[in-house]
Each structure stands twice: as C-alpha cells, then as structure tokens.
Amino acid sequence: MADWHEITGGITAPRGYRAAGITAGLKPSGLPDLALILSDVEAIAAGVFTTSQVRAACVDYCRQRLQAKQNARAILCNAGQANAATGTQGWFDALESAMTVAQALNIPSESVLLASTGVIGQRIKMDKLKAGIPQLIAALSETGSDAAAGAIITTDLVPKSIALETTIGDRPVRIGGIAKGSGMIHPNMATMLAFVTCDAVVSPALWQQMLSRAADRSFNSITVDGDTSTNDSLIALANGQSRTPAIIEMGPEAEKLEAMLTAVCQHLAKAIARDGEGATCLMEVQVTGAHDETSARQIAKTIAGSSLVKSAIFGRDPNWGRIAAAAGRAGVPFEQENLQIKLGDFLLLENGQPLSFDRAAASAYLKQAAAGAYLKEDTVLIFVSIGNGYGSGKAWGCDLSYDYVKINAEYTT
Missing domain, CATH: 3.10.20.340 (ArgJ beta chain, C-terminal domain)
Known part of the structure; x- marks a missing residue:
C-alpha cells in the first residue's frame, strides 16, 4: 500500500510554487509555447540530462549552473525551437533568455534554469520570447500548472501532470510534476522534458541521488522509437516550504520521499509512452x-x-x-x-x-x-x-x- 495519495494541482501543488504558460508566438501553430515555474524562495535543484553528444544550449547551460550552484528559483521553457545545433549564437540566446527572466523577476540570472523543445537546428525566436516575458510573469499563479503543462508540449496529444502527498514529521509533503514527450523517446533519456517540484527540506546531494535513481526507474525505462534527443531534461526543485524536518541522509523518511518522487516520475514516464506518436496502446x-x-x-x-x-x-x-x-x-x-x-x-x-x-x-x-x-x-x-x-x-x-x-x-x- 502506497504511503501517499494523489491530489490536484500538478506542479503548483507543493507549497511555495507558481507557474504560467502563454502564447508568445514561438510556434507557427499559434498554440501556447512559453512556460515558467517559480519558487517563492531559493530551492535545492537537481537535474538529469540527455546523454547525446549533440546537445541543446539549454542542456549545457543547466549542467554548468547546477555544477556551480545546486539551487534555483525559476525554470523557463520554450516550445517551438529546440535551440540545438545552433552554435555560439544559440548559447548566447540561452544566456539572454535567463538574463531577461532574471531581470524581470529581480533575481540572479544563475537562479534561472532553462529548457527548450522543438525543431533541432532552429534558434529561439528571441524577439518574441523577450516580448512575452512580462506577460508570462504577470500570469504566474498558484493554479498555473495546467497552463504551464500545455505550453511545453509539441507533438503531444495531451498534457501530462501529477501531484502526490504524503506525511513526514506529522506534516504534509507534496511533490508535483509536468512533462512533455511523444516522439524521439528512448533511453537514455528521451526527447522529453519533465519538471518536478517538492516542498520537503532535503540536502542537495541526497536530492540529486534520489532524482538519478528515480530517473533510472522511470524516464530511463521508456521507449517509443529508439531515438535519443538533444534536449532531454529532468529538473527537480525542493524548496523546503513544508517546514518538515530536514532530510540529509537515507532513512525511513528519505525512503518515503524517494518512493513518492519515483512514483511521480513513473506516472509521467508512462504518460509519455502512452502518448507515443501514433500509438494505440x-x-x-x-x-x-x-x-x-x-x-x-x-x-x-x-x-x-x-x-x-x-x-x-x-x-x-x-x-x-x-x-x-x-x-x-x-x-x-x-x-x-x-x-x-x-x-x-x-x-x-x-x-x-x-x-x-x-x-x-x-x-x-x-x-x-x-x-x-x-x-x-x-x-x-x-x-x-x-x-x-x-x-x-x-x-x-x-x-x-x-x-x-x-x-x-x-x-x-
């Protein structure tokens, strides 16, 4: 019997998070294409990324940021252009994206993590992205998970979202997540983006270890077509707003938290596989x-x-x-x-x-x-x-x- 239960709210179900998704004009279809997830306070950050030697600028950016600093406030995601194989200018576009959001939020640029999805070889439409940032920030809401989930998808038929709650130290702890992915899906990882939020208090090293193990048992265990993408990113934030006792080493409470994190990742991973391009089952x-x-x-x-x-x-x-x-x-x-x-x-x-x-x-x-x-x-x-x-x-x-x-x-x- 699981020690948790499903709740509503997705990525904004945990305490201290807001999210938004808007149409900035990045996609030719005119569908929502820019999303932002924001923690009210600095959060412990962990990530698992593509193993491809051809990587999007956002992947290299996040790796560098997380090696230097294991915390973050915001995740910005654009859909429409992968910004992969775009050379030096693609890298500068990533830096500018983070800087634009950081200035608008009045936070350090190193507190912003990035993700992109779309066609490989296409740079982000920076004029449209920058013009959309004020609207995106204005749309931030404690009920903005669905809007964010809808703004990160490309060929997906349905958005993918989940939130679970358990009890640690007699206080509720929540983990929420959203994901996108439908094609170019194969370990390790898949052409997928997944963002996870948590309000537990957990040490940076342990949070990264938990996420890596959860990824192996979920996103690294799905396949649609045998192709690995350039942009695969799984980013997880833990902001401590549950006010529960700090989890700094493995034990019963850490095992409970990791089991719930794995359950969230497996739900999202199965949703990606279920939504495989052209799939019927x-x-x-x-x-x-x-x-x-x-x-x-x-x-x-x-x-x-x-x-x-x-x-x-x-x-x-x-x-x-x-x-x-x-x-x-x-x-x-x-x-x-x-x-x-x-x-x-x-x-x-x-x-x-x-x-x-x-x-x-x-x-x-x-x-x-x-x-x-x-x-x-x-x-x-x-x-x-x-x-x-x-x-x-x-x-x-x-x-x-x-x-x-x-x-x-x-x-x-």
Missing part, C-alpha cells in the same frame, strides 16, 4: 528472475524497444517469438530453458518450451487494450521471467503504428 514489460535490477531493466527496455515486438502489438499478433528474441539479445546472460513469457493472463512459453494457447483470445486482449487508449485499461502487460534471481525491473513503451511514420515524415513541414 501502452506496453508495460515486467522482468523477474534476473541477477539484479539493472539486468532486469535492460531486458525489459530491449523488449519494449523492439520494433518487431511493437509492430506485433499494433497488429494484435501475440507473437511471443519476437519477445523471446528481444530478451535474448539484451546482453544479459540467462539459460533459455528458464525463460517464461506471459501476455496478460496468457502463458505462452514456460521452461523454454512453447505452450498451446488461445491465439484468438490473446489477440482479442491486444485489441481490447487498443480500444482503451488513453484510459487505464489501455496497457498491454508482458511478463518475462529468466530464472530464480531476485532482480526485477520494468520498462514502458507503445506500439508502432502507420501514423508514427506519417507524423514524423511531416514534422518540419
């Missing part, structure tokens, strides 16, 4: 019997990322051979006579031996998941066991449809 792969959690997650991610598995799911074909093949090439040693595969309630393979099963019923199970798209009933569950080890792990993905090609063939046009 969410896939959850659960692997058990491995030597350790890392090995189990590696197999789960390989299965979830297999184009053949994803295509079979879209075709409503219970082709367990593709699942077995993906598990076998994951780079994790195991004896194939120990392999077991289940699709939902259908046991397809046991002790490395194929079993008779109702193929029509298994196909109907996949069709039912597709019919429940964007609902909790849309998840295709794949269970794989490779032995008797204690290691278990999960990964999430989506099916691969005709629409994925159509969406990405026309993305810049």
Whole structure:
C-alpha cells in the first residue's frame, strides 16, 4: 500500500510554487509555447540530462549552473525551437533568455534554469520570447500548472501532470510534476522534458541521488522509437516550504520521499509512452528472475524497444517469438530453458518450451487494450521471467503504428 495519495494541482501543488504558460508566438501553430515555474524562495535543484553528444544550449547551460550552484528559483521553457545545433549564437540566446527572466523577476540570472523543445537546428525566436516575458510573469499563479503543462508540449496529444502527498514529521509533503514527450523517446533519456517540484527540506546531494535513481526507474525505462534527443531534461526543485524536518541522509523518511518522487516520475514516464506518436496502446514489460535490477531493466527496455515486438502489438499478433528474441539479445546472460513469457493472463512459453494457447483470445486482449487508449485499461502487460534471481525491473513503451511514420515524415513541414 502506497504511503501517499494523489491530489490536484500538478506542479503548483507543493507549497511555495507558481507557474504560467502563454502564447508568445514561438510556434507557427499559434498554440501556447512559453512556460515558467517559480519558487517563492531559493530551492535545492537537481537535474538529469540527455546523454547525446549533440546537445541543446539549454542542456549545457543547466549542467554548468547546477555544477556551480545546486539551487534555483525559476525554470523557463520554450516550445517551438529546440535551440540545438545552433552554435555560439544559440548559447548566447540561452544566456539572454535567463538574463531577461532574471531581470524581470529581480533575481540572479544563475537562479534561472532553462529548457527548450522543438525543431533541432532552429534558434529561439528571441524577439518574441523577450516580448512575452512580462506577460508570462504577470500570469504566474498558484493554479498555473495546467497552463504551464500545455505550453511545453509539441507533438503531444495531451498534457501530462501529477501531484502526490504524503506525511513526514506529522506534516504534509507534496511533490508535483509536468512533462512533455511523444516522439524521439528512448533511453537514455528521451526527447522529453519533465519538471518536478517538492516542498520537503532535503540536502542537495541526497536530492540529486534520489532524482538519478528515480530517473533510472522511470524516464530511463521508456521507449517509443529508439531515438535519443538533444534536449532531454529532468529538473527537480525542493524548496523546503513544508517546514518538515530536514532530510540529509537515507532513512525511513528519505525512503518515503524517494518512493513518492519515483512514483511521480513513473506516472509521467508512462504518460509519455502512452502518448507515443501514433500509438494505440501502452506496453508495460515486467522482468523477474534476473541477477539484479539493472539486468532486469535492460531486458525489459530491449523488449519494449523492439520494433518487431511493437509492430506485433499494433497488429494484435501475440507473437511471443519476437519477445523471446528481444530478451535474448539484451546482453544479459540467462539459460533459455528458464525463460517464461506471459501476455496478460496468457502463458505462452514456460521452461523454454512453447505452450498451446488461445491465439484468438490473446489477440482479442491486444485489441481490447487498443480500444482503451488513453484510459487505464489501455496497457498491454508482458511478463518475462529468466530464472530464480531476485532482480526485477520494468520498462514502458507503445506500439508502432502507420501514423508514427506519417507524423514524423511531416514534422518540419
């Protein structure tokens, strides 16, 4: 039983945060495209970023800022232009963006973190961004989470948001989050942005450790299409406004806080996978019997990322051979006579031996998941066991449809 419960409010549910999202004219569509998250006080800041060698200016900016100073007040995010592979001028644009917000808020520029999303190779439309900053700040609100969530998306079909509450030291502690992502999604991390706020009091080193572990169990365990982006950013703030006892080392209270942080990240990660471009259903792969959690997650991610598995799911074909093949090439040693595969309630393979099963019923199970798209009933569950080890792990993905090609063939046009 979880030690927390879901609440409303998203990114502004924790105490001491405001957010806003506006239309600044950065997107050709005229949809909202500029978001700001602000803590009333300096907050402990942590981040996890793309592993790509081709990185957006905002990623390098945030890495430098967090290495020098592990706190922040604000996160500015623009949608429409990725500001990646934009050279020296793209870097200067990032600096100017932070400076513009900082001056308008009367805070140090190093207290502003940045994120961008959109087309690679395109600089931010700085004239429009700077002109929109006063309106953005004026729109800041303790109920501004939904507006911010809507302003950071690109090809997403739906905004992604969550907030949870628990009790630490007899006082409520909250964590909220918003995210965007739909395509170019693959560990490590994905073309995704995620912003998390928390009102607990936690040490900088511990907050970073918690976030890194939560990322491994969530955003680093999803895949849509096997492509890693230039802009992936997960940024988390903890501003201490809950007035709870300080958490400075691992223990029961730290474990509770990390578990809730992981739950927030997993909810957002699954929402991204569920909203995969052209997807009709969410896939959850659960692997058990491995030597350790890392090995189990590696197999789960390989299965979830297999184009053949994803295509079979879209075709409503219970082709367990593709699942077995993906598990076998994951780079994790195991004896194939120990392999077991289940699709939902259908046991397809046991002790490395194929079993008779109702193929029509298994196909109907996949069709039912597709019919429940964007609902909790849309998840295709794949269970794989490779032995008797204690290691278990999960990964999430989506099916691969005709629409994925159509969406990405026309993305810049």
